[in-house]
Amino acid sequence: MPELPEVETTARLIRPDLVGRVVTGFEVEWERTLGGVTRRTLARLLRGRVCTAVERRAKYVLIAFAEPEEPEEVRAWLVVHLRMTGRLVHSAPGEAPASHRRFGLCLGEGRGEGLRDAGRIDFLDPRKFGRCVATTDPYDVLPELGPEPLGEGFTTDSLRAGLASRRRQLKPLLLDQSFLAGLGNIYVDEALFLARLHPLTSSDRVSRPKAEALFAAIRAVLTEAIEREGSSFDGFYRTPTGQPGSYQHQFQVYGRHGKPCRVCAAEIRRIVVGQRGTHFCPRCQRRAR
DNA sequence: AGCTACTCCTGGTAGC
């Protein structure tokens, strides 16, 4: 599932196909992908404008658009959330859309008479949970988001304070995007294993050394996963170039229930916490009493 | 405040 590393990889790899290109049109196969924005509004916000940046915030891809004459002033954004099965891919001019295309952004390069077809950015999404929302202000669209786990605003101390100020199970807390933005089911399980913390541990019972271990584990897991361009294991996530990521080969617990722990050989267990499959090693990750 | 359930969706798979 696209989490921070997959979204970061997506943003990085589509950036060269978008920045400097002008929006020439749209193709919409699934209206709800637009998140309530009408085609008319979509056209008013994006058509004729040039993409100036492709960024990531939490699990969102933020695509900035400006007037060609004043590219320094961002006038509109396309806020993309891949949810479970969404992908952004670049298609060459005239290329037929891949299956499950829900939305296509038609692009051009150059100005006036010199405008040439630059293909499309296609949003593919078999399960239709993803959204591409056009807006003048991303803060109208984005929910309350916690700090970026790889940013400067996230520190050992801030994590420790955040854990101590709540009494929530670690698994749902770390999945809560308003607490920390970017982790999903896979990387939470992996980070908790690395920090040797049981997913049901109450956040206010995490010791100082354990909080430090968790901080380091979150950063290590995400950094390594970005380097490996994310995790591909179920046929859904691929990078914009169609390549699978390779972090799935590093999984210690996710999807490994019934198999031996790579550290202690105990059998990895799977439980359900807050409707989420949760994987852990019962020996390495003891629940704090 | 924090929990649980429900909703949105469809490809894949288990069971018959």
Added chain:
DNA sequence: TGCTACCAGGAGTAGC
């Protein structure tokens, strides 16, 4: 082979 039933899962929302 072909059918049905069920499941995964990010996140918004509702109810307790």
